[in-house]
Structure formats: C-alpha cells, structure tokens
Amino acid sequence: MATYSPGRRRVIFALTLTSLFLLTLDIRGNQVLDGARSGFGFIFRPINRAGEVVTTPVVRLWRSYREFDDLEEENRQLRAEIDAQRSAEISAQNAIIENQDLLALAGLESLASYGSVTGRLVGQSPSNFDQQVEIDRGALHGIRVGMAAINEAGLVGKVTSVAPQSSIIMLVTDPSYAVPVKILASNDAADASATMTATSVASSDVEAAATDDVSAISGTESDGSESTTTTTTTVVEIIRETGVLRGQGSDRLPRVSFIASGTGFGQIEVGDTVFTAGGSTSLAPPNIPLGRVLNVITRAGTAGQELEIEPTADLSRLQFVRVVLYQPASEVGQ
Amino acid sequence: MNDTPTRVWLTRTILVGLIVLSLQMTIATEIRPFGVVIQVVLAFTVAAGAASGPGEGAKAGFVLGLMYDLATGLPLGSTAISMAFGGYVAGWGRQYRLEPTWWMLAALAAIGAAVGEVLVPVVRILTGETGVFEPRIALILPVVALSSGLLSPFFIPIARWALVIRPTEIRVADADT
Numbered sequence: 001m002a003t004y005s006p007g008r009r010r011v012i013f014a015l016t017l018t019s020l021f022l023l024t025l026d027i028r029g030n031q032v033l034d035g036a037r038s039g040f041g042f043i044f045r046p047i048n049r050a051g052e053v054v055t056t057p058v059v060r061l062w063r064s065y066r067e068f069d070d071l072e073e074e075n076r077q078l079r080a081e082i083d084a085q086r087s088a089e090i091s092a093q094n095a096i097i098e099n100q101d102l103l104a105l106a107g108l109e110s111l112a113s114y115g116s117v118t119g120r121l122v123g124q125s126p127s128n129f130d131q132q133v134e135i136d137r138g139a140l141h142g143i144r145v146g147m148a149a150i151n152e153a154g155l156v157g158k159v160t161s162v163a164p165q166s167s168i169i170m171l172v173t174d175p176s177y178a179v180p181v182k183i184l185a186s187n188d189a190a191d192a193s194a195t196m197t198a199t200s201v202a203s204s205d206v207e208a209a210a211t212d213d214v215s216a217i218s219g220t221e222s223d224g225s226e227s228t229t230t231t232t233t234t235v236v237e238i239i240r241e242t243g244v245l246r247g248q249g250s251d252r253l254p255r256v257s258f259i260a261s262g263t264g265f266g267q268i269e270v271g272d273t274v275f276t277a278g279g280s281t282s283l284a285p286p287n288i289p290l291g292r293v294l295n296v297i298t299r300a301g302t303a304g305q306e307l308e309i310e311p312t313a314d315l316s317r318l319q320f321v322r323v324v325l326y327q328p329a330s331e332v333g334q
Numbered sequence: 335m336n337d338t339p340t341r342v343w344l345t346r347t348i349l350v351g352l353i354v355l356s357l358q359m360t361i362a363t364e365i366r367p368f369g370v371v372i373q374v375v376l377a378f379t380v381a382a383g384a385a386s387g388p389g390e391g392a393k394a395g396f397v398l399g400l401m402y403d404l405a406t407g408l409p410l411g412s413t414a415i416s417m418a419f420g421g422y423v424a425g426w427g428r429q430y431r432l433e434p435t436w437w438m439l440a441a442l443a444a445i446g447a448a449v450g451e452v453l454v455p456v457v458r459i460l461t462g463e464t465g466v467f468e469p470r471i472a473l474i475l476p477v478v479a480l481s482s483g484l485l486s487p488f489f490i491p492i493a494r495w496a497l498v499i500r501p502t503e504i505r506v507a508d509a510d511t
Binding site: 020033044047128130246 | 352353355356357358359360361362363364365369370371373375387388389392393396399400401402404405406407408409410411412414415418419422451454455457458461463464465466468469470474478
C-alpha cells in the first residue's frame, strides 16, 4: 500500500506558493499577466463558441422542460400588464421629453447626454460566488472598465474587465459591487408633500395644488367683498438621503448603508425609489433608476439605518445590456 | 506520469482543459440544479486526483485552475489554489487503496470537490473580498460534491489519458512509494 510521500507535500507547497505569487502580481497589476489573459481569451474564444454550438440543443431542451409552465403564466401576466401600461406610457414619454428639454435648458446632465453601446449577453459567471455576465461588446466599441451597464428597467452593474470584443459586467448583486445612491420619495409621498405645502400657502386651493405636478403653486382667495391673489413659488424637495449601495450576493437583496442622517428630510419609507447619485468620482452617471426600498432596517447606536433594495432590473433574465459611455470628471483624460 | 515528459501530460491536460472549460462556460452556467453552477472543471480535477494520486491531482488542478482564472478574468492563481488542493485531497485518499472501486473513486472525487469549492470563498477573503461566504454555501457544497462524484466515472478515463496514467502503472507506482 502506498504511503504518504514528502515529495507530494513539496508539490502542493510549491504550487500554493506559485499561486500566491501570481495572485499578488495580478492584484497589484501586471502587464505580462494582462497580456496572457488577452492571449488566452483569443485562443479560447473559438473553442468556447464551438462549445456553445454543440451544447445549445441540450440547453434548449433543459430550458423548455424547466421553464415552459412559468413562461406561460408569466406571458399571461405580462399581457395584462402591457394593457394597463399603454396609456401610462404615452404620458410618461411626454414627461420624459419635457424633462430632457428642461434639463437641457438648465444646462444639467441627463442620461440622454451620454452615448451608449448595446451588447448581447454571451455568457454568465461559471462560479457560484460571482454575479457577472459577459457581453459581446468591448474596447473596440468604446467600452472602458468602470462604465455603468443598464437595461430598460435600470442599473444592471458595471464593467470590470474589457477585451477587444467582449466585456465582463459585475452585477449590482455582487458582494464586491458598490455605488453611491440617493433615495427619493415615492410618487405617493411626493404628491402628499406637494399637497401639504400648498395647504400652508393657500388653504382654499388645496385641490388645485394636489393636482399640480409643478412646484410653483398659485392660489386665489375670494370672500365676496374683497379679492386677494397670492402667488408663491415653493420648491418641493424630494431628495431625502444619500448612501452607498452594496451587493450582498445572489440570494440576498442589495443594501444601502452609510445613509447621511437628515431628520429634516423625513423618514425613509418602504417604496421610496433609489437612483444613482453621480458626482465627480462616481463611475455611474446620476439619475439611473436602481430600485425601490423593500425594507428599512434600523440598527442600534450610531450604526444608522440600512435599506434593502429591490432592483428594478430583472438580473436573472438579462438578454441585452446597454453600457453608458460615461466617465466621471475625475477620470476624463486619464 | 512520473516517467512521462512534462510537455506530454501538460499538452494533453491543456487540450482537455480547454474542452472542459468550454463546457463549464456554456452548459454548466445554463443548467443549474437548485440554482447552483456545477463545477465541471473542478470535477475533472478531482477525477484526475482520484485516478492518479495527490501530486498529479494537485498539478492538474493548478494548470486547470490557471486556465479557469484566465478565461473568467478572476485574479490569476485564486482558482488555481483551490483546485490544486481539491485535486490533492481527492488523490490523498486514493493512496490507501490499491484498486479502489468506481464508487470509492467517486466518493474521493466528491470529497475533493467539496474541499476545492469551499476554498474558493476562503481565497477570496484572503484577497480582500467581503461577503463571499454566503449562507447558500450550505447548498452549493453538497450539489458541487455530488455532481463531481457522479461525473467522475466519465472523467477518470479521460484524466488517465491526459495525465498518461495506465492502471498497471498506478499499481506499480503506488507500491513503490
């Protein structure tokens, strides 16, 4: 029977040391290793493509077995949702155009100000510990590491690795993902806020204020003998808090922590919306929708609140991803 | 393998590794039992260890782990460590039995795979990542271990070819050591 050999121990010891050496070099940044990675990607791509072709029938068979019932039910629900959203879409499109015009007039940036590249998902992370996807657009299309990736619903993640023809995108659920965000009042809360402001200005004109989407509120009072007209401009501040959103893994919702305390802004409530905060150092431009507050966790002491966020983008069913060609002011020119 | 020129087993391991890696990146990411990605490359590594012994398992794991890191963009060496240990552990149990049955080899492969997979978050923590030790690991480990054990009967003959190990050579080599 074989016995334990010191030679084997030397082998595993040497391999561990080599791995740690490579790991240290790679984490600190090494052009040789980056070149090796690009070269391997170049060689591996056609083999991987062949693997896709060969395994596609098996994957389709598995999907049809696993997902048919769910898809049928989902299809029914989506049809109902589409009917309900048709009318809302028209008014929303009008509001978007108005919003962009106003932003342009005020000289403010909006998401429409930046170019973008749309890529198709060609791969997912093969690991159980990473939330990453691969798209078929890369450096040749203008994509750089750090750029934000979005879809129609909102923020999806950020680019962490770029090859000439492909990019790796870390999803917002990845534990390594972090982005500064701002929490805004939900629509209902904003309406309520507007109504309260109007009441304090002109009590006879509550109904008009409640239906007025614009922050400038004009009220007219008349008691029969004399008429007084009061015009007051009130800015309804709906930006409440800023914080940092971090991914928590595939089976847990992202959380917002480091929330700036500001009791004057009121309480954060379930349903409040979360957008990227932007800023000169943030890799994501401002005002990309991210999700809604699903749970407010109050922690003892100075730890402050934490918020669980439900992302608006369905990360489990991504097909196409749009990379926003945005670089923060601090990185432009580097 | 000991008498075989390094370039022979290395070339064969890389060739097989490319195919296994391709399976990992395509079919394994799509077919996820209980939401867990089956680790095909790790399954091949532990099969190589169970078939040939700890030293060979560790070497195969190191090579395949480096390929995995290069293909996925992970820090180079992070998966190589975990797979080298996985292959080593699978091969370590192998030395206590001259002619193990297929299910013994499968059990060794499963144990090696569990060790290799649990080392992935451990290495990530060493590199400074946080939050990688999810509660879901309690589900990931048994699924990865079981799938590696089930795949081992298919991978062991391929691993023997890649590492240039013949059954007779195993017996002689084991008896010598």
